Amino acid sequence: MSTCSASTARCGLRSSGVSSSRRAALRYAAVVGLLGVALASCATRPTRVDPAELPEPLPDAIARFARPGGWAVDAQAGAIVSQYGCTVEYVVYRSAGVDLSDYPGGRPLVVLAHGFLRSLESMRGWAHHWASWGVDTVAVSFCNSTPFAGNHDRNADDLVAVAAELAPGSTPVVYAGFSAGGLSALLAADADRRATAYLGLDAVDSGAQSERVVRLRMPALYLFAEPGSCNADANMARAMPASSPLLALRIPFTTHCDFEHPTDRTCERFCGRIEPEDAQTAIAESVRSLATAWIVMQAGADPSARMTFAPDSRADLERRRRIVTLHAD
Secondary structure (H helix, E strand, C coil): CCCCCCCCCCCHHHHCCCCCCHHHHHHHHHHHHHHCHHHHCCCCCCEECCHHHCCCCCCHHHHHHHCCCCCCEEEEEEEEECCCCCEEEEEEEEECCCCHHHCCCCCCEEEEECCCCCCHHHCHHHHHHHHHCCCEEEEEECCCCECCECCHHHHHHHHHHHHHHHCCCCCCEEEEEECHHHHHHHHHHHHCCCEEEEEEECCCCCCCHHHHCCECCCCEEEEECCCCHHHCCCHHHHCCCECCCEEEEECCCCCHHHHCCCCCHHHHHHHCCEECHHHHHHHHHHHHHHHHHHHHHHHCCCHHHHHHHCHHHHHHHHHCCCCEEEEEC
């Protein structure tokens, strides 16, 4: 458990801006320069899992979603100018060879948001993985956040603008996001009339902004890590707006970093990691499988994904110590 403040503005991902982009690197340098010695006090010890407490294996019908799908993936970088003046960069991952006639209403697009002061680099794994399952996904890098202000509402506007750029007309859009990006994705889903589903990857509220969303008009899945400083003690689990249906699951033993893909040592230093490695692998499989099955189901790419979230399947996952159900409609 971290000894740092519960305010994620002072530790965790809010001080972990390392990425391959120059912008993110500059942000990280600014944070380190400002916080200095305070960062050292935010270091988190690894979570050691007793082998006897490891969850039982996932059923293969669910575990298969943790493995790459069968589609080849094409990636293309792009950018738009935010209405607030900066440049929003993105990389769109498209499944090659999908029969468009299977999507008479338009092929769905997933718009994916990263955490505070991170970049799309920490979401590339998710985007590529979902595209390998036949779901076009765009990973977006925010340009309106600073070390002092998340500007989550502006980021939400940018997500909607990227969706409009890449999926014009009435194309269905699924919004997904990690940490503070989960808040921006939630605000975007509420604002975009084309939105058909929402996925929160250990989403974190900030300034009670989620209260602006009284009721989502679409299915929503929230996946949560164990409460800790980096997810503001899982504050979004207490602030989820109503949705139909709404499903919220905690994945035992997970840390905030387990919901990035890929994560890095910077995140693990401040938000924790699981040890030993076989425990980390087993627990990460739960996150990868559930998130992917939800995206695949909502995009209509594989009808069998629906069974993952059926009541009997959830009961089996709880028996296997893979999930804890926090809310289910």
